[in-house]
Amino acid sequence: MGNTDRALRWLFRAGYGTVFLLLVAPVVVVTATSLSATTAVTFPPTDLSFRWYTTLFTRRVWMQAVQNSLLTAGGTAVFSTGLGVAGALGARHLSDRSQIAVSGLVLVPLLVPGVVLGVSLLIFFSRFGLQQRLSTIVLAHALWATPLTFSVMRATFSRFDWQLQEAAMDLGASRLRAFREVVVPNTVSGLVAAAAIAFVVSLQEFIMALFLSGRETRTIPVESWFALRGSLSPLVSVASTLLVGAVVLTLIIAATAIGLERVADDT
Amino acid sequence: MAILEVDSITNSFGSVTAVDDVSLSVEAGELFCLLGPSGCGKSTTLRTIAGFEQPDSGQIRIDGTDVTPTEPNRRDCSMVFQDWALFPNKTVRENVAFGLRMNDVATAQRRQRVDETLSLVEMTDHAEKPPAALSGGQKQRVALARSLAFEPEILLLDEPLSNLDRKLREAMQLEIKSIQRETGMTMVYVTHDQDEAFTLADRIGIINEGHIAQQGPPATVYTDPTNQFVESFLGTTNFITCEVTATTAVEPATPEATDGGTAEIELTTPFGEPLSVPAVDRLSPGDTVTASIRPERVSVVTASSEPPASWLFTATGTVEQRLHRGSRIRYELAVGETTLVTERRIDERLGVDIGDSVAVGCQPEAITYFDAAGRRIR
Numbered sequence: 001m002g003n004t005d006r007a008l009r010w011l012f013r014a015g016y017g018t019v020f021l022l023l024v025a026p027v028v029v030v031t032a033t034s035l036s037a038t039t040a041v042t043f044p045p046t047d048l049s050f051r052w053y054t055t056l057f058t059r060r061v062w063m064q065a066v067q068n069s070l071l072t073a074g075g076t077a078v079f080s081t082g083l084g085v086a087g088a089l090g091a092r093h094l095s096d097r098s099q100i101a102v103s104g105l106v107l108v109p110l111l112v113p114g115v116v117l118g119v120s121l122l123i124f125f126s127r128f129g130l131q132q133r134l135s136t137i138v139l140a141h142a143l144w145a146t147p148l149t150f151s152v153m154r155a156t157f158s159r160f161d162w163q164l165q166e167a168a169m170d171l172g173a174s175r176l177r178a179f180r181e182v183v184v185p186n187t188v189s190g191l192v193a194a195a196a197i198a199f200v201v202s203l204q205e206f207i208m209a210l211f212l213s214g215r216e217t218r219t220i221p222v223e224s225w226f227a228l229r230g231s232l233s234p235l236v237s238v239a240s241t242l243l244v245g246a247v248v249l250t251l252i253i254a255a256t257a258i259g260l261e262r263v264a265d266d267t
Numbered sequence: 268m269a270i271l272e273v274d275s276i277t278n279s280f281g282s283v284t285a286v287d288d289v290s291l292s293v294e295a296g297e298l299f300c301l302l303g304p305s306g307c308g309k310s311t312t313l314r315t316i317a318g319f320e321q322p323d324s325g326q327i328r329i330d331g332t333d334v335t336p337t338e339p340n341r342r343d344c345s346m347v348f349q350d351w352a353l354f355p356n357k358t359v360r361e362n363v364a365f366g367l368r369m370n371d372v373a374t375a376q377r378r379q380r381v382d383e384t385l386s387l388v389e390m391t392d393h394a395e396k397p398p399a400a401l402s403g404g405q406k407q408r409v410a411l412a413r414s415l416a417f418e419p420e421i422l423l424l425d426e427p428l429s430n431l432d433r434k435l436r437e438a439m440q441l442e443i444k445s446i447q448r449e450t451g452m453t454m455v456y457v458t459h460d461q462d463e464a465f466t467l468a469d470r471i472g473i474i475n476e477g478h479i480a481q482q483g484p485p486a487t488v489y490t491d492p493t494n495q496f497v498e499s500f501l502g503t504t505n506f507i508t509c510e511v512t513a514t515t516a517v518e519p520a521t522p523e524a525t526d527g528g529t530a531e532i533e534l535t536t537p538f539g540e541p542l543s544v545p546a547v548d549r550l551s552p553g554d555t556v557t558a559s560i561r562p563e564r565v566s567v568v569t570a571s572s573e574p575p576a577s578w579l580f581t582a583t584g585t586v587e588q589r590l591h592r593g594s595r596i597r598y599e600l601a602v603g604e605t606t607l608v609t610e611r612r613i614d615e616r617l618g619v620d621i622g623d624s625v626a627v628g629c630q631p632e633a634i635t636y637f638d639a640a641g642r643r644i645r
Contacts, residue, residue, distance in 0.1 A: 166319055167352040169340045171417065172369030178340075181365075185356040 027244055034237035041232045052234040062239065064216065065223035068134060069203060069243075072219055075138035076145050076202035077195040083142065084149025084194055088157050106150050109143040117143060118211030125212070132214025140208040145198035152197060156190025189257040196254035200247050270295040270453050271316065271344075271421055276325030278311050285311040286322070287477035293421070293470075298447050298454045300464040303474035304500070309457045312474070313423050316455065317346045329420060340369070344421040345414035349429060351406045353398035359409050360385070360394040366417035384416040387446065404435045411443070415450065424456045428463065440466045461501055465489070473497050495641035498559050505565065505607045507558040509534035509542060511550050534558075538603030538627075540580040544636045544644050556644065557637045564633035565609035567600070567617055570624040578628035586623045602627050 029043050037047035056062050091102050109117070117140065125136045164186065168178035184191065206221035213222050220243055224236045269292040278286040286308040293299045301309040314320045316327055318339035327335050334342050345366065353362050363384055367377040385391045388408040398406060407427060414422055424443075428436045444467055447454055458464050464471050465485045472482040473496075481488055481497045492498040499506070513533045530546035534556055542558060550556070567584075568574050574581045584602035596616050600607045607627060611617055619625055636644040 161352070163348055163350070163352040164354060166339070167346070167348060167413075168354070168365070168369075169338070170317060170319075170344075170346045171366035171413065172340050173365075174340055175338075177369065182354055182356070186354075 030237050030240045030244070033234055034241040036234045036237070039233065041234055041237065052238045056235055056238045056242075059235070061218075061223060062235070065218050065220045065239070066242075068213075068217055069219040069221075071134055072137050072141065072209070073199045073202040075134070076141040077199040079138055080142040080145035080149045080198040081153075081191060081195045083146045084151075084153045084198075085191070087146070087150045088153035091154060092157060103151075103154070106147045110147050114205070114207035115211075118208040121208065122211045131212065132217055133212075134217050137209050137212050137217065137219070138202070140212055141202040141205055142198075144205065145201040148197050148201065149194040152190060152194040156187050156194075160187050192257040193254040196250045196257070200250050203243065203247060203250070268295060269293065270330055271455065272326075272328040272331075273312070273316065274326040274328065276312070276315055276322040276327065278308075278315060278320055278322050284477055286315065288325075289474070289477070289479055290325075291472050291479060291482060293453060293455060295453055296451045297469045298444070298456060298467055300468035300471045301455065301457045301474055302461060302464040302468075302471055302500075303459065305459055307474045308477040309459075309474045310425055313346070313425050313455060313457050316421075317344060317423050318342050343419050344423055345417070345419040346423040346425060347410050347414050347427045349426045351398075351410040351427075353406055353409055353413070355398055358395050358397055359390060359401070362398065362409055363412045363416050365413060366419075370417050372417070380416055384412045387415070387449075388412045388442075403431050404439065407431060407439060411446070415446070415452070420453065422452050422454045424454060426458055427456075429458070429460070436463070437466075443467065473500060475500070492635065493643050495557060495559070495637040495643075498635060498637070503562055503608065505560045505562065507536060507538075507560070507605060507607075509536045509556045509558055511552050511554040511556060512541075513552060536580075536603070537605040538582040538584075540582045540603075542580060542634075547638075547644055549638060550644070555639045557639075559635045559637065560607070560629050560633055562597070562608045562610040564629055565600075565607055566628050566630065566633075567598070567609060567619075568626050569617075569619060570626060572626075574626045574628055577630060579631045579634060581626055581628045584625050584627040586619050586621050586625060589619075589621055600625065600627055 037049040271293040531543040584600040588599035
């Protein structure tokens with residue numbers, strides 16, 4: 001191996017090492033500042049304590065935000081996984097050209113800026129007096145989550161042996177019953193992965209939630225933003241750390257589900 | 268009474284016609300085999316009977332009722348799939364109980380029926396295992412039990428044994444046959460393996476390029492083919508390409524042997540001896556006629572002995588090859604410009620060596636003729 005090759009290799013490593021550090025650095029700073037013992041947000045923190053964690057769990061607005069976030073993320077996971085499943089099932093029966101068209105079309109909401117979606121949805125829902133509700137936030141988040149659940153379910157269903165569904169129907173199961181008895185149990189990892197991805201999308205989304213939420217329906221990112229406007233308090237760091245923790249945990253669940261399925265497929 | 272009637276169904280996928288005007292009827296308690304090369308449309312026919320495919324035209328009737336628009340789960344038939352399609356998330360018992368559960372059979376009765384069926388296929392000891400823990404033959408038994416358990420009117424089997432090795436396959440053929448006798452179940456069995464079809468079938472339908480070439484009892488189909496495809500598909504045969512020389516009525520040499528002097532058409536053959544076929548309008552001089560003689564029906568005597576007078580023709584040939592194939596010996600004989608293959612059981616071997624000169628012929632009933640379109644001439 002020549003010197004140039006070696007140099008290039010080290011340059012490459014340095015390059016992606018830097019990118020990785022830049023990605024992780026904010027998380028480290030936020031986590032560190034959340035453990036601050038003082039009221040000031042300082043990095044590195046001088047003393048470590050969990051006092052801001054205890055404080056967060058005693059504040060009504062923050063607990064409301066945690067509840068709102070969980071409800072929204074859970075709702076989005078269920079709703080957009082349902083849509084993704086239905087879409088992927090329907091797409092199976094389309095011609096190849098239509099399948100490509102549908103797969104492209106489904107991605108369109110991801111390309112629209114959150115601000116634009118947020119404003120338009122606010123105007124739209126207001127006409128029906130539906131502003132400031134969690135359900136509208138769920139619908140908005142589903143716009144971004146469904147393209148992803150659709151793709152995951154398409155991949156899952158393409159690996160599923162549909163003869164099992166035929167066998168179930170042949171033995172007297174209705175389409176729905178066959179789906180429940182045979183399709184779901186054998187595609188459960190794909191379903192979990194899709195739901196987890198939708199959950200994460202909703203949990204970390206800020207802009208649309210900002211437009212669509214009201215005083216009682218703020219999610220954690222929105223509540224953090226309002227808190228930040230008042231003062232820079234370690235409480236925001238705590239909320240952010242919890243959010244990052246929840247996202248990482250959900251992603252681990254999804255990765256495990258997909259990974260286990262691969263292992264099962266290969267044996 | 269016919270329990271299953273397939274009434275001229277046609278199935279196309281895009282520009283490909285997989286099933287072309289297929290009609291057949293299956294009697295209650297009968298085992299009907301659909302036999303054909305791969306891609307001939309036999310599986311599509313079966314899937315249409317099961318309801319997984321909708322025919323473009325035609326009708327499927329079960330017990331006299333038109334079920335063409337009926338969903339698969341409402342049809343009183345059940346399919347055994349080629350790769351079995353056992354539910355991997357359920358145990359053997361749950362797999363077998365599935366059909367009963369879907370048909371709302373009460374728990375106690377269901378349990379009893381599952382036990383009965385598992386013991387019928389000798390899988391009682393494996394009832395609590397998941398399908399992944401079973402061998403191919405065991406999976407096959409479970410698939411069979413799963414379809415038998417809820418007692419459908421008709422059992423459809425789509426090459427159920429093609430994934431098994433030869434020994435197991437032959438054992439399972441006999442077992443399926445005995446289960447069929449025991450239960451009196453009507454079965455439609457798809458296979459590309461003619462030995463399997465002949466072992467199992469009460470009647471055979473031979474499919475080629477989407478349509479039924481011939482149907483009937485195995486023996487009839489083998490000995491009395493109506494077209495050249497059936498003759499060539501069932502076992503090996505010698506095809507001899509002949510040419511029509513004259514269509515004028517030929518005075519029979521031996522009047523008593525040819526139905527009182529029916530008009531005949533004379534053929535030239537590649538081995539020099541003329542042959543004649545019954546006169547049919549569709550033949551004119553210069554047309555090609557293919558004669559077929561099964562290897563086991565080619566008669567051979569050594570050159571020193573006198574050939575029997577009953578032979579249809581007598582040609583001289585040379586032994587080119589002698590192959591020992593287990594219990595049989597295969598001889599290749601150069602006769603004129605063609606090669607005829609004959610086979611003898613080892614205890615009926617011909618006393619000839621390679622290079623020996625022999626007289627070759629056949630009995631009149633051993634030969635069948637087909638016109639250029641493959642239709643039988645008789």
